[in-house]
Amino acid sequence: MHVLANPGKFLRIFGPLLPWLSLIALALIAVGLYAGLFLAPPDYQQGETVRIMYVHVPAAWMALFVYATVAAASAAGLIWHHSLAFVIAQAAVPIGATFTFLALVTGSFWGKPMWGAWWVWDGRLTSVLLLFFLYLGLMALPEAFDKRERGQRMTAILSVIGVVLLPIVKFSVDWWATLHQPASVLRFDGPTIHESQIWPLFVMAGGFAFYCFAVLLVRVKQQILETRLRRLQLASADA
Amino acid sequence: MRAKRKRLYILLSALLCFGGATALVLAAFDDSLAFFYAPKDLLAAPPGPQQAIRLGGLVEAGTLERAGREVRFQVTDRVESVPVLYSGVLPDLFREGQGVVVEGKLSPNGLFQAHRVLAKHDENYMPREVAEALKASGEWQPAAGGPAQAGAAQ
Numbered sequence: 327m328h329v330l331a332n333p334g335k336f337l338r339i340f341g342p343l344l345p346w347l348s349l350i351a352l353a354l355i356a357v358g359l360y361a362g363l364f365l366a367p368p369d370y371q372q373g374e375t376v377r378i379m380y381v382h383v384p385a386a387w388m389a390l391f392v393y394a395t396v397a398a399a400s401a402a403g404l405i406w407h408h409s410l411a412f413v414i415a416q417a418a419v420p421i422g423a424t425f426t427f428l429a430l431v432t433g434s435f436w437g438k439p440m441w442g443a444w445w446v447w448d449g450r451l452t453s454v455l456l457l458f459f460l461y462l463g464l465m466a467l468p469e470a471f472d473k474r475e476r477g478q479r480m481t482a483i484l485s486v487i488g489v490v491l492l493p494i495v496k497f498s499v500d501w502w503a504t505l506h507q508p509a510s511v512l513r514f515d516g517p518t519i520h521e522s523q524i525w526p527l528f529v530m531a532g533g534f535a536f537y538c539f540a541v542l543l544v545r546v547k548q549q550i551l552e553t554r555l556r557r558l559q560l561a562s563a564d565a
Numbered sequence: 566m567r568a569k570r571k572r573l574y575i576l577l578s579a580l581l582c583f584g585g586a587t588a589l590v591l592a593a594f595d596d597s598l599a600f601f602y603a604p605k606d607l608l609a610a611p612p613g614p615q616q617a618i619r620l621g622g623l624v625e626a627g628t629l630e631r632a633g634r635e636v637r638f639q640v641t642d643r644v645e646s647v648p649v650l651y652s653g654v655l656p657d658l659f660r661e662g663q664g665v666v667v668e669g670k671l672s673p674n675g676l677f678q679a680h681r682v683l684a685k686h687d688e689n690y691m692p693r694e695v696a697e698a699l700k701a702s703g704e705w706q707p708a709a710g711g712p713a714q715a716g717a718a719q
Contacts, residue, residue, distance in 0.1 A: 367692035371658060376690060405572045441683045442656030448600035486576060490584045494591070501591075503599040503621060505666055510688040520691040 331408040333550045340543055347540040354533030358384075361526035369523070376523070378436040383511070384531040386429040389457060390492055392422030392538060396464070397489040400482035410546070412478040413553075415485060416468065417545035421538055423461035430454060441505060449498035450506035457495055460488050601666045604645040614673050620647060621666040621685065629661050640667060640677070647671075651679040658684035 362380030369376035396415045403411030433451070434444045445451065464481055471477030499508045511517045517524055591598065601621030612618050620640055628639040628646075634653060638661075639646040649667050659665065664685035669678045691699075699705045 370693045370696035507688045
């Protein structure tokens with residue numbers, strides 16, 4: 327935790343990891359896409375359309391995973407006043423928004439041929455759309471304050487409160503009658519996807535996760551350098 | 566240390582209150598959060614003839630009749646069945662035994678006039694050969710029960 331708190335140490339320790347993270351992300355996504363699009367067999371009901379799952383499901387997982395990261399970093403920033411926590415949270419928000427958007431769009435592409443509708447207002451789709459808007463709100467809110475620190479704190483509070491949306495998204499398909507199918511992978515009685523179809527899903531999820539880490543690192547680094555630059559400019563203006 | 570602990574407790578109690586409030590609201594609106602009603606819910610409390618609603622269930626095996634673009638079938642939850650009339654394009658997954666959600670109005674004579682039919686996909690994914698093998702060995706028992714009927718009807 328303390329390593330994450332100090333910007334200088336953070337850059338020294340995590341900076342050199344960037345090429346490795348990028349390489350692993352690229353390799354996993356390449357293997358995952360090839361396996362998902364060519365190796366995995368077509369589904370008995372959906373045929374080739376099932377392949378949309380290999381982007382849709384990992385993207386939806388990332389949408390939730392990144393939000394959990396944003397909320398955890400925000401909570402750490404609010405409780406321990408670590409200077410870097412808000413920066414990490416704020417840097418992760420657009421990444422989560424992108425994956426949420428990707429999940430919504432690919433889900434729509436799947437919904438049209440399978441359900442017969444691009445969009446329906448059921449519990450799962452609506453709660454994920456809310457999550458997307460929450461991400462957009464978290465991107466916009468810091469700009470609404472004159473003082474940077476105040477904006478960061480307010481945004482962090484909204485992020486932590488917004489965490490109630492995560493169980494709603496996850497369990498919407500169990501709590502209410504939805505058009506979206508129930509969970510196929512993360513369920514108590516084990517996955518309901520055949521093993522020949524499920525492994526590319528995990529490879530893609532790993533690839534997306536490493537992509538998240540890599541982009542997060544780039545964005546945090548950029549924020550740290552910008553802050554340093556601003557401080558230098560202020561110092562030279564004073565002199 | 567004390568200030569940090571205090572902030573932690575404030576944050577946790579704020580989250581607890583907000584989470585509790587959200588849970589209460591969702592519990593209160595439980596009925597209207599459902600995307601569709603099952604046949605037994607629909608027949609237990611029939612809506613007015615002008616009220617647009619969604620009915621969900623399985624397309625009962627052996628009830629599907631096609632006449633041009635017009636389709637008749639029964640939607641069942643294995644307790645009650647509702648006859649449905651629809652004219653238009655059906656989604657690819659539509660078949661006997663499949664889960665469907667139909668949008669429309671319930672006529673006073675008990676016929677559901679649908680203006681839209683959506684297919685519902687269940688959580689089971691498998692290659693064609695595995696599905697065939699399961700049917701051949703009699704181990705075919707997906708949780709939703711839909712394809713089991715389709716298997717029996719084929």
